[in-house]
Amino acid sequence: MATEIKAPTFPESVAEGSVAAWHKKPGDSVERDELIVEIETDKVVLEVVAPEAGTLSEVLVEEGDIVQSEQVLGRIGAGSAKGGEQQSEKASEKADAKAKSEAKAAPAAGGQKHEVKAPTFPESIQEGTVATWHKKVGETVKRDEVLADIETDKVVLEVVAPADGAIAEIKAEEGSQVASEAVLAIFTEGASGAATAADETPAASADDGSGDEKIGDKILAPAARKLVAEHDLDVNKIEGTGKGGRILKEDVQRAVQAGTAKKNAAPAAAPKQAAAAPAFEGERPEKRVPMSRLRQTIAKRLVQAQQTAAMLTTYNEVDMGAVMDLRAQYKDTFQKAHDVKLGFMGFFVKAASEALKRFPDVNASIDGTDIVYHGYQDIGVAVSTDRGLVVPVLRDTDSMKIADVEKGIVDFGKRARDGKLGIEEMQGGTFTITNGGIFGSLMSTPILNPPQTAILGMHKIQERPMAVNGKVEIRPMMYLALSYDHRMIDGKDAVQFLVTIKELLEDPARLLLDI
Known part of the structure; x- marks a missing residue:
């Protein structure tokens, strides 16, 4: 029974693609997960691999044709379905060549070969970028040692x-x-650097299996x-600007x-005909680097x-004196315990949790024409x-x-900087808090984190003269900003929500007494 070769599922922002290159012709034998065809979109080139081993029996779209997501x-x-005696000879020659290659490598490598594949990406992730190879070809590694990092948009x-x-x-x-699960490298079990280096044979014009072609000295x-x-x-x-001079x-x-x-x-025009470039003194270096997938997202x-x-966005200010006094009084005891x-x-997470219970519209999200009210508080921390x-x-x-909040935030911060956060830990959330004050921001307008309908911005604590009981006092003040989606939240509720947080922080006993 024939197996269909389908185009990948394109991301929402990509409507269609074009067939860039077929790497196999009808009658050619293919192995499972072997590259067959490339689909070029307006953003990336997507590789289509063989879903099963067998023979390419039929090509339904030609190079240059426009195709849709998941089009056949x-x-x-089957392996012998087409090609007859000629195909058998090709397969035999290919098998002989492979056997010779393995025989040549076996004495030096002394081990089985494995395909190193990319991890299985979650449904929400279409592809990733090879960020870093930590090991080079021929370099000896131990089992479970990190070979490469794959960067996704999350x-x-x-x-x-x-x-x-x-x-x-x-x-x-x-x-x-x-x-997802694309072949990244070939790994030889028990191999040494000298052995794997011997397997590499330069060619004047060759296809390395990744889709790149070498013509002379150019890739x-x-x-x-x-x-x-x-x-x-x-x-x-x-002139190629890609990795290793690769022409893009x-x-x-x-x-x-x-x-x-x-x-x-x-030949190019004589230099005297070219417009004179403006003269500048000193170096004017520039550096162009590709935007990371996370930054693009x-x-x-x-x-x-x-x-x-x-x-x-609505603004207010909070007197942080009570929280600072409480923190100064118990910080040593708290850390020991x-x-x-x-x-x-x-304090802000607990105050926001209480305020979200009182104002369910702020804790809701918009899904199309529906409003989803959440009966729980999951707060994202930027x-x-x-x-x-x-x-x-x-x-x-x-x-x-x-204490649980503080431990969770410390753990998130450490693992985020090490790139160890899991996708599931960044999904969901009904409300977000961002703290620009740690970088010195006095006031800002935070941007919503869809599909959430509100985000709270914290800022720098600054001593300012304030009128307290008819007298001017110097108080540690912080500006608060609440950005909200006016489609869902009325101005009255947004203002009262922010006032509630202000009152809870200026009198922390309210958090304990639930008032």
């Missing part, structure tokens, strides 16, 4: 060694896009190779626009929040890392003690 591209039949996933040995071949270079990405052929360009005249689609497009890579291109969600919500420092965030802002969620904060 071709079919795979977390960094580690890929570990399946056994003691060494990497024989890397199929996905740093910066390349990979799908071309699949999409770049297609453009070069269409415009009849000389690859030696194109953007490099070819620049060469086409400049007209400098034609095979019979006229953050940017997309922030713009989405501003475009889809009727966002307003709970092995964690007593900070300000614990944590800044070198990779960007992440928002892990504290669950059921109403039933948590202040």
Whole structure:
């Protein structure tokens, strides 16, 4: 029975793609998970691998055709379904070549070969980026030692060694896009650096299985190779900006626009005809780096929040004197009893939990034309890392003690900076708190975290003269900001919610007495 080869499920923002390159022809035998065809979208090139081993019996779309998400591209039949004697000979030759290669590698490597695959991504993640290879080809590694990091738009996933040995071949270079369970490398069990290095044989023009093609000294990405052929360009005249000088689609497009890579291109105009560049003294360095997937996701969600919500912000100020006095009085006892420092965030989380119970609209979310009222309080706490802002969620904060809140936040902060947070720890949440005060912010307007309808912004504690009982006193004051979705929350409720938090913090006994 024939097995259908389908296009990947495109992300919501991608409507369609085009067939960039077929790596197999009808009649060719394929192995399970072997690359068959590449689909190029306006953002990424997606790889389609064989769902089963067999023979490519039918190609339904040609290179350059436009395809939709999950469209059938071709079919795979049984191993001997097509090709007859010629196919058998090809398969036999391929098997002989493979056997010779394995025989050659066996004495040096002395172990079984494994495919190192990307982790299985959750349903909400379509693909990831190879962020870092911690080991090189031929470098000896131990079982469960980290080989590579895969960066998704939410977390960094580690890929570990399946056994003691060494990497024989890397199929996905740093910066390349990979799908769930895509083959990243070939790993040789028990191999040494000298053994794996011997397996690498240079070729003048070869396909390495990852979709890249080497022509002379140049390595071309699949999409770049297609453009070069269409415009009849000389690859030696194109400068690659990818990893290791790899020529990307953007490099070819620049060469086409400049007209400098034609095979019979006229020599460049004399320097005297070129416009004189402005003269500057001293160095003016620039550095261009690709935006990380996490940063891309953050940017997309922030713009989405501003475009889809009727966002307003209301402000108030709170006298932090009572909380600071309580903290100063009990911080040493608290740390000895709970092995964690007593900070300000614990008070804000508990105050917000109480206020959310009193104002259920602030604890709700919008789902299409429905309003979802949550009978629990899951509060996300924004944590800044070198990779960007992440928002892990504290669950059921109403039933948590202040010590539990502080421990949870410390743990989140440490694991966020190490890239160890799990996806499930950043999903959900009914309300968010962000603290710009730790960086010195005196006032700001926080942006909503969809589908939530409100977010609380904390700021720097600043001593200011205040009128207290008819007298001017210097008090430690903090500005609070509540951004809210006016489609869901009325201004009256937003203001009263923020006033409730202010009252609870200025008189912390209210948190204990539930008043």
